[in-house]
Amino acid sequence: MNDIPLNLPEVGWLDEPRLTAGLDRHQRLDLAAHGRVHPPLLPRDRDDLLALAEAVGLSGRGGAGFPFARKARAALAAAERAGAPPVVVVNGAEGEPSSAKDKMLLARVPHLVLDGACLAAAAFGAEEIVIGVAAGSPGEISVPAALAERELPCRARTVCLPERFVSGESGALIRGVNGLPVVPAPLKTRAADGGAAGVRRRPTLLSNAETWAQLALAARLGPDAYAAAGTAAEPGTILLTVNRPGADPLVVEVPAGTRLGAVLDACGLHPGAGVLVGGYHGAWLHPSDAVEAPLSRAGLSDLGGALGAGAIVALPTDTCPLGETARVAAWLAAESAGQCGPCKGGLPAAAEAISMLAAGAAEPAVLEDARRALGAAQAGGACSHPDGTARFLLTALDVFSRDLDAHLSGSGCGLPLRGVLPLPHTRGARLEVNWSRCTGHGLCAVLAPDLIRLGPHGHPTSTTVPVAPWQEHDARRAVSQCPALAVRLRRHA
Known part of the structure; x- marks a missing residue:
C-alpha cells in the first residue's frame, strides 16, 4: 500500500454507492479492505454466468455498449471451434482526456474489477487474464499489487500501453498486448473470433474495467437487487467523470437514468454554454436540453447524444x-x-x-x-x-x-x-511556422498536405500544428526544404 500513489481520482455518488462503496473510508481497497466492504463472491458455471449477464442487461461501459453475454457467447463458440481456451482481457487503457473512471477503478478498487475478470475466467475456462493499463497511471502499480494478493483461476499479467487516445480502442489494445504497434487494426475484426484479432490468436473476451466490476456486483447482488437501481431497460448504476474547471475531475456513481441536471447541481456546476456528454467521441447538448437529459444510453440517444465513456464537461459561458x-x-x-x-x-x-x-x-x-x-x-x-x-x-x-x-x-x-x-499536457511534436520569415512559396503545403494548408495569399493558415507520429516524415521534409527556413519541428517531453 505504501507504494500506491496518493494522487488517486476523487469519487462521489448519488444515492447508494456500489462500485464506489468503501471509498468514503479508504483511499484504496486492498484485499483485506475489499473483503470487509464486499461479501464473498461465489463461483458460477458458464451457463449461470451468461444467464446472469443477460438478466441484468449487462452491456459494455466503454463506449459502444455491446451486450456482454452476446460477446461472451461469440468468444466461447470460437474457442470451441478452434479447440483452444479463450483469453479474458480487461481494458483499462483509458486514453480519453476527459474520463478517469476506469483509472479510478483500477487504482482504488482493483479487486472489484479482478473479481469480475476472475469469475468469467473460471466459468469459461480461460487460459489467461490480461489487464491493459495506461503507462504512468496509478493502475500500473495498483493492479500488479492486487494480483499478488489473491488466488487466480489462471495466469494473469498487466500490460502497460502508451497513453494515447487510440490506445483504448479494442483492436489497438490487443495489438499492443501482442507486441505490435498500438494502433487500431486496418480492418475491423472481432476479438471474440480470435485469429489475428485475438491475444496470441486465441478467442478473446474483452471488456472495459467498469464492465468487469459491474459483473462482480451483479454476481453478488443477483438480478433483482441489482435492478433496484437504474431503469427497467438499463438497471444498475453508471460511473461518470465530471470535469470541473480549475479542479481535478470527479468520478461520480449514479443510478442509470438520473437527470443530468441533478449531477451538475451535486457537483456545483451549471449547463453554461452547453454540456458535453460521452467525452470526445460523445455529443454536445444544448443547455435547455441538458438539465432534464436522462443519463442512460436510450435517453441520451433520443436527444442525439451518447453516453460513450461517461465523461461530462459543462462549458462555462x-x-x-x-x-x-x-x-x-x-x-x-x-x-x-x-x-x-x-x-x-x-x-x-x-x-x-x-x-x-x-x-x-x-x-x-x-x-x-x-x-x-x-x-x-x-x-x-x-x-x-x-x-x-x-x-x-x-x-x-x-x-x-x-x-x-x-x-x-x-x-x-x-x-x-x-x-x-x-x-x-503538451507532448509529441508540433510544426511551427514563422510568418515573419514566410515568403509564400507554398512548398510546405505540397510536401505536408495533411499538416499545412495555405490561405488566400499563399501563407499557411496556422502557425502551430500538432504532428502525429505517422505525419513526422512529411513534417521533416517540409522543414528541410522550406526555402525561407520558416518552418521548424519542435518536440516536447
Whole structure:
C-alpha cells in the first residue's frame, strides 16, 4: 500500500454507492479492505454466468455498449471451434482526456474489477487474464499489487500501453498486448473470433474495467437487487467523470437514468454554454436540453447524444466555444492512427477549417467544407475514431451556432479562450511556422498536405500544428526544404 500513489481520482455518488462503496473510508481497497466492504463472491458455471449477464442487461461501459453475454457467447463458440481456451482481457487503457473512471477503478478498487475478470475466467475456462493499463497511471502499480494478493483461476499479467487516445480502442489494445504497434487494426475484426484479432490468436473476451466490476456486483447482488437501481431497460448504476474547471475531475456513481441536471447541481456546476456528454467521441447538448437529459444510453440517444465513456464537461459561458472546439479538433486529428482516408484527410481538414473559423479568417464555404469532411468521416473509417470525432464536432457546430455566426461575421464572440476542455499536457511534436520569415512559396503545403494548408495569399493558415507520429516524415521534409527556413519541428517531453 505504501507504494500506491496518493494522487488517486476523487469519487462521489448519488444515492447508494456500489462500485464506489468503501471509498468514503479508504483511499484504496486492498484485499483485506475489499473483503470487509464486499461479501464473498461465489463461483458460477458458464451457463449461470451468461444467464446472469443477460438478466441484468449487462452491456459494455466503454463506449459502444455491446451486450456482454452476446460477446461472451461469440468468444466461447470460437474457442470451441478452434479447440483452444479463450483469453479474458480487461481494458483499462483509458486514453480519453476527459474520463478517469476506469483509472479510478483500477487504482482504488482493483479487486472489484479482478473479481469480475476472475469469475468469467473460471466459468469459461480461460487460459489467461490480461489487464491493459495506461503507462504512468496509478493502475500500473495498483493492479500488479492486487494480483499478488489473491488466488487466480489462471495466469494473469498487466500490460502497460502508451497513453494515447487510440490506445483504448479494442483492436489497438490487443495489438499492443501482442507486441505490435498500438494502433487500431486496418480492418475491423472481432476479438471474440480470435485469429489475428485475438491475444496470441486465441478467442478473446474483452471488456472495459467498469464492465468487469459491474459483473462482480451483479454476481453478488443477483438480478433483482441489482435492478433496484437504474431503469427497467438499463438497471444498475453508471460511473461518470465530471470535469470541473480549475479542479481535478470527479468520478461520480449514479443510478442509470438520473437527470443530468441533478449531477451538475451535486457537483456545483451549471449547463453554461452547453454540456458535453460521452467525452470526445460523445455529443454536445444544448443547455435547455441538458438539465432534464436522462443519463442512460436510450435517453441520451433520443436527444442525439451518447453516453460513450461517461465523461461530462459543462462549458462555462466565459470562454470561446469555437476556440475550445478547435483545440480539441486539432488534438483528435493528431491522435489518429492515420491508416484510412477519414483519419489521414478528413479529420485534419475539418480541424483546420474549424481553426480558421475560430480565428475569424474563414468564409461560409469553409464551414460547408468542414461539414462535408465530417459527414464523410462518419462510419467510413477503419475504427470508431473518425465517427466519434465527427459526432463531437458536428454537434459542437450545432450547439454553438450563435458563436459560429459571430465568428463568421468577422467580429468574433469577444470571449477569451480559457482552455477549459481537458487535454493532456503538451507532448509529441508540433510544426511551427514563422510568418515573419514566410515568403509564400507554398512548398510546405505540397510536401505536408495533411499538416499545412495555405490561405488566400499563399501563407499557411496556422502557425502551430500538432504532428502525429505517422505525419513526422512529411513534417521533416517540409522543414528541410522550406526555402525561407520558416518552418521548424519542435518536440516536447
